[in-house]
Amino acid sequence: MTDLRNYNKQFIIEFIELYRSYPCLWKVKSTKYSDRDKKNKAYEDMIRKLQEVDDSATRDSVKKRIDSLRGCFRKELKKVIQSNKYGSGTEDIYKPHLWYYEYLLFLTDQETPRSTVTNIGDEASNNEDGSNYIPVQSPTSPFEIDVADRSPSVSSNTPSAPSSVSSSNSTKKRRVKERADEVLEKVNAKLDMYEQEDRFTVVGKNVSKKLRDLPPDAALMAEKFIPDILFEAALGNI
Structure with a gap:
């Protein structure tokens, strides 16, 4: 695999x-x-x-x-x-x-999504x-x-753009x-x-997702067993 x-x-x-x-x-x-x-x-x-x-x-x-x-x-x-x-x-x-x-x-x-960067061929490489x-x-x-x-190119030979265009670009x-x-x-x-x-928070979220997918009776039984297992673990019996 x-x-x-x-x-x-x-x-x-x-x-x-x-x-x-x-x-x-x-x-x-x-x-x-x-x-x-x-x-x-x-x-x-x-x-x-x-x-x-x-x-x-x-x-x-x-x-x-x-x-x-x-x-x-x-x-x-x-x-x-x-x-x-x-x-x-x-x-x-x-x-x-x-x-x-x-x-x-x-x-x-x-x-960085690749399409938003130019000249990636020369800059990107496997780390x-x-x-x-x-x-x-x-x-x-x-x-x-x-x-x-998107910024317009301006050279010394290019006449200044109308104020309306400049305002639009600024907006x-x-x-x-x-x-x-x-x-x-x-x-x-x-x-x-x-x-x-931390990883315990993630595991908790994962367990909650699984509980939601269970039938009501099975979810109720799981809710009962989980605290019992944690209690036994805290006592060092597992």
Whole structure:
């Protein structure tokens, strides 16, 4: 099995959470990112995790599966950013269909949708950790690039544009900037939420989702057993 998305959801969540716990593998601006010893230790843990479902797992296969997850996330992120940019209201904002999209939101400021950057062929390359992406300072970079690309070229030989055209360009820039600020606020709010979460919070949410899908009687029994199991675990009987 070469595609991580074919594994069960619980394993993928745990795999992503383990990856998130090692900023040395994904946070480019972190001092840990250039620490090879920390990276080697992190990859050893990632390999052991992947070997739970793939006995032949290697560092290379871990990188490929991470890149697969990030590639799907990057496509959805691009659609979200574009819908925030051009949509006229909240109903126009794209809702990601990727079920693990929210689990990867911690990568938002590490990803740039490719179509919003020019000359990528010369600038993009596979990073040492195997992820094929372009690090940026903030999620608003696509908007900043877009504003620059749309700005009219002016040379010393070009007559000055009419004031109405100049006013129109200023209005468009202001609207784009306002949309960018809105997106940044939403992304930051999401990131703040995930900063406060740990793997137990994620597991709790996953359990609650499963309970909602159970028949009422089965959900009631599960609610009874879960506290009992936790109580026995706290006593050291498990």
